[in-house]
Amino acid sequence: MEHIKKISYFFGAAVLMLLLSGCDIAVLQPVGYVSKEMRNLIVVSFVLMLLIVIPVMIAVVVFAFKYRASNKNAEYLPDWGGSHKLEFWMWIIPICMVSILAVLSATYIHKLEPSKVLPESVAGNEPILQIDAVALDWKWLFIYPQYGVATVNEIYAPAGRQVLIQMTAENSVNAFWVPKLGPVLYAMPQMNDKLHLISKEDGVYKGRSANYSGAGFAGMEFDWHSVSRGDFNAWVAKARQSRNRLDRAAYLNLAQASQGNPVAYYSGVEKDLYYRVVNRCVVSGTVCNEELMKIAAAKSLWGQLCSVFDPGVVAVK
């Protein structure tokens, strides 16, 4: 018994040391507006829950010790099985706590909804930088429609400028996640998801797919370079010099399964390529999903009822 206690203390201390070693804990050391708000929510909810959990944990140990069978001095009430007063409190305390947390959750869901544009007070009124992300097997394609360039496994964005990432996937469901900047969001085939992020500091942040998508999944990582405006422009100029062009044929070639892809740049991105990926009509001769839906809706009531398909792809004006 004593040994086990000692061993458990040792490991407890080791775990605590790891926790407090001051190393980089991405989710708790955010650099963007959204991720900072999320961190605040996490910390507040954790502390609120501790208010209930710690007393319960203490009570288990104290009750076990105090009412142990060998302690004949402790009061013993074998037939006591209910008390309206106690039961009132054991319902009302969790209900109060959940009410507080529910208000908190609803507030933050409204405030941080990924598809909503960030408030001007946070992001200023600079035009939003748009990135169209496609999760391929097994790499990320990032299209910069405003600049006509695209990259594989690399994002550059100016610090302090709001970024809209709309995302989809070619095959399996993936998820876009830059832990220091904001939420996980699914990149799904035939769907279009929108995420608004802003980075407040210069730096290089790790990003990756957060939904298992097959053999090359572990390697689906990319770096998010949060840089000054000058560096961003220089990077765009560099990408524009690439001789690789991203037309539909080049996209289909890129979409073939591959692992460990290095960073690559494309210039001359074909217009509406992203729309075609979402609507699954990159291959020439195929009809886009949106078109199919319209045909189905025109044909019958059933088709009309089922045609709620609106990927809502944001095109660049």
Add this chain to the structure above:
Amino acid sequence: MGDPTAAPFEALGQVPIVLYTCLAIVVIAVLVVAGILLLGWWGSLWRNWITSVDHKRLGIMYVVLAVVMLVRGFADAIMMRTHQAMALGEGSGYLPPEHYDQIFTAHGVIMIFFMATPLLFGLFNFVIPLQIGARDVAFPFLNNLSFWLTFAGAILINISLGVGNFGRVGWLAYPPLSGLSGSPDTGVDYYIWSLQLSGVATTMGAINFLVTIFKMRAPGMTLMKMPIFCWSAVVSNALILMIYPVLMAAYIFLTLDRYLGFHFFTNDGAGNPMVWINYVWVFGHPEVYVLVLPAFGILSEVVPVFSSKRLFGYSAMIWALLVILVLSFLVWVHHFFTMGAGIAVNTFFSIMTMIISVPTGVKIFNWLFTMYKGRIRFEPPMLWCMGMIFTFVGGGLTGVMLSLASADWAFHNSAFLVAHFHHTIIGGVVFSYLAGFVFWFPKAFGFKLNRTLGIASFWCWFVGFYVAFFPLYVVGLKGATRRMQHFMDPAWQIYYIVMVVGVFIIALGILSLVLQLILAIIHGCKLKGNLPVGKADPWGDGRSLEWSVSSPPPPYNFATVPQVSTTDAYWQMKVEGKPIKTSGFQPVHMPSNTAAGFWIGIFALILGFALVWHIWWLVMLCFIGAVASFICYSFFGDHDGYYIPAAKVQEHEEAFARIEAKGRKA
């Protein structure tokens, strides 16, 4: 797309780990079978176990299956953790992605469907009829059939280790990855057919127990006088009845996609993979409650016995169960808050999810106040229960954090999430089931498991759990995703090494458990399998009816059906000092054994195998075989049963009364 059935023996030829594991399993299987034949145990095994329709024996067989599958699933866990501790930065570990991805899928599928579910049904089977004062379940043959179909499913999915491969899709197999385009081999087919088998078995089991509980309670036992474990079984089985058909329908759609070129979940032909995610989670979330509610039920039985005190808040417990029954259907979207469903949907499901923590919290308080002013004895079952309460509230804490949708966006699919659900499943479900296992073991066999090893097992699991899973919370917050075959950041290695240490501490806990069982088997062998009639209440202070009969109970459970007037029926009997009846017995009618369940199970196993490998003539043959066995049983089987003569009942009850009298004098 290629032929899924090409290269069935690829893994055996190319992966040495698979080859040696399969060889070892074959050798052990051959030794076991040879041993049984040489010792001449086959006849007894066939008569007393394989063809038995006795709920107690079927319960024990379920538990044996679960323990074997626990070891199998845990071997996967060891491989994952040791691999991950090596596969960081420059290191590449020892499992390539195509193998690693099979292992995490196998771990999830086996632990949920072939470890936890059989263990649950083992406990249901053994305990429920005894607790409600019944002589068997409502449909004894169906019960036997359920077991053999579960068994067939477990064998089928384990065949994939050697022949073909396991799915590489995660335990809920999201398409299009699980479709023919993402998984062009037999892994997903094994998954579909073995889960269909176990799904049919589980659904039949649920019907069986619902009918048993509603129709076969002892006279006087109204629903509000029924033990909480039975109540939790009612809610759990009602959930099973509602959710398993959803899962099985989803599997049928996926089967049509894979076998007949349909387009339910494909990216082309107007299919929509996202619909699947809703189907599986409409199943998947209530499934969590299917597993955890009986765990709550077990605590509600064990804590009062070892606190020598009435359960606190009996009716609050029942209301809490019923609230959870309803709410568990209104929360499934919290498994994909990150789908971008919008403000209204996320807010609704976030708040519903939190509300579930209210009835769950009430239960925790109830157990605490059951301990309060009791006389607590630290026997192994009680240790498991206190460990459960202590650990489960922690899992509840992170669970509530995950229910805040905006916070979930930082945790989703990360190691933090994995740590959370192991926190609740190990801390909540496994600890409780093991509490139930050691608690009811002496009822099943008449003697207790070794106490020292039991305490060692608890402390190893308890400490090992914290060492293995708290670093996982930390790496999750650092940005580690789940299901990773390789990590870029070598700085995380130290955490993964600590986790490996934790896993091996848990392994010691499992070893202690297995040693306890081996000691028990040796004890049984010394007695040549003839377990003497033991006293009714080996723990002392038993409260419900299962403790009123001898341990092990006679085949007919109750010589005379008891009259119940309070919630703690056996406690009441002891208070009233009722003497054990020793004369005036009637002959007891018993159902006959049948081999039909076994043969249908065998046919179903081969049927599943033939479906996986597209051997159509064998599919036809086995399908006809299974249906024919069923029809033959219906028309020509022995449905008359037999009678245990009154003299034999009297003989047992007299022996029991002598043991009890001796116990009382001492």
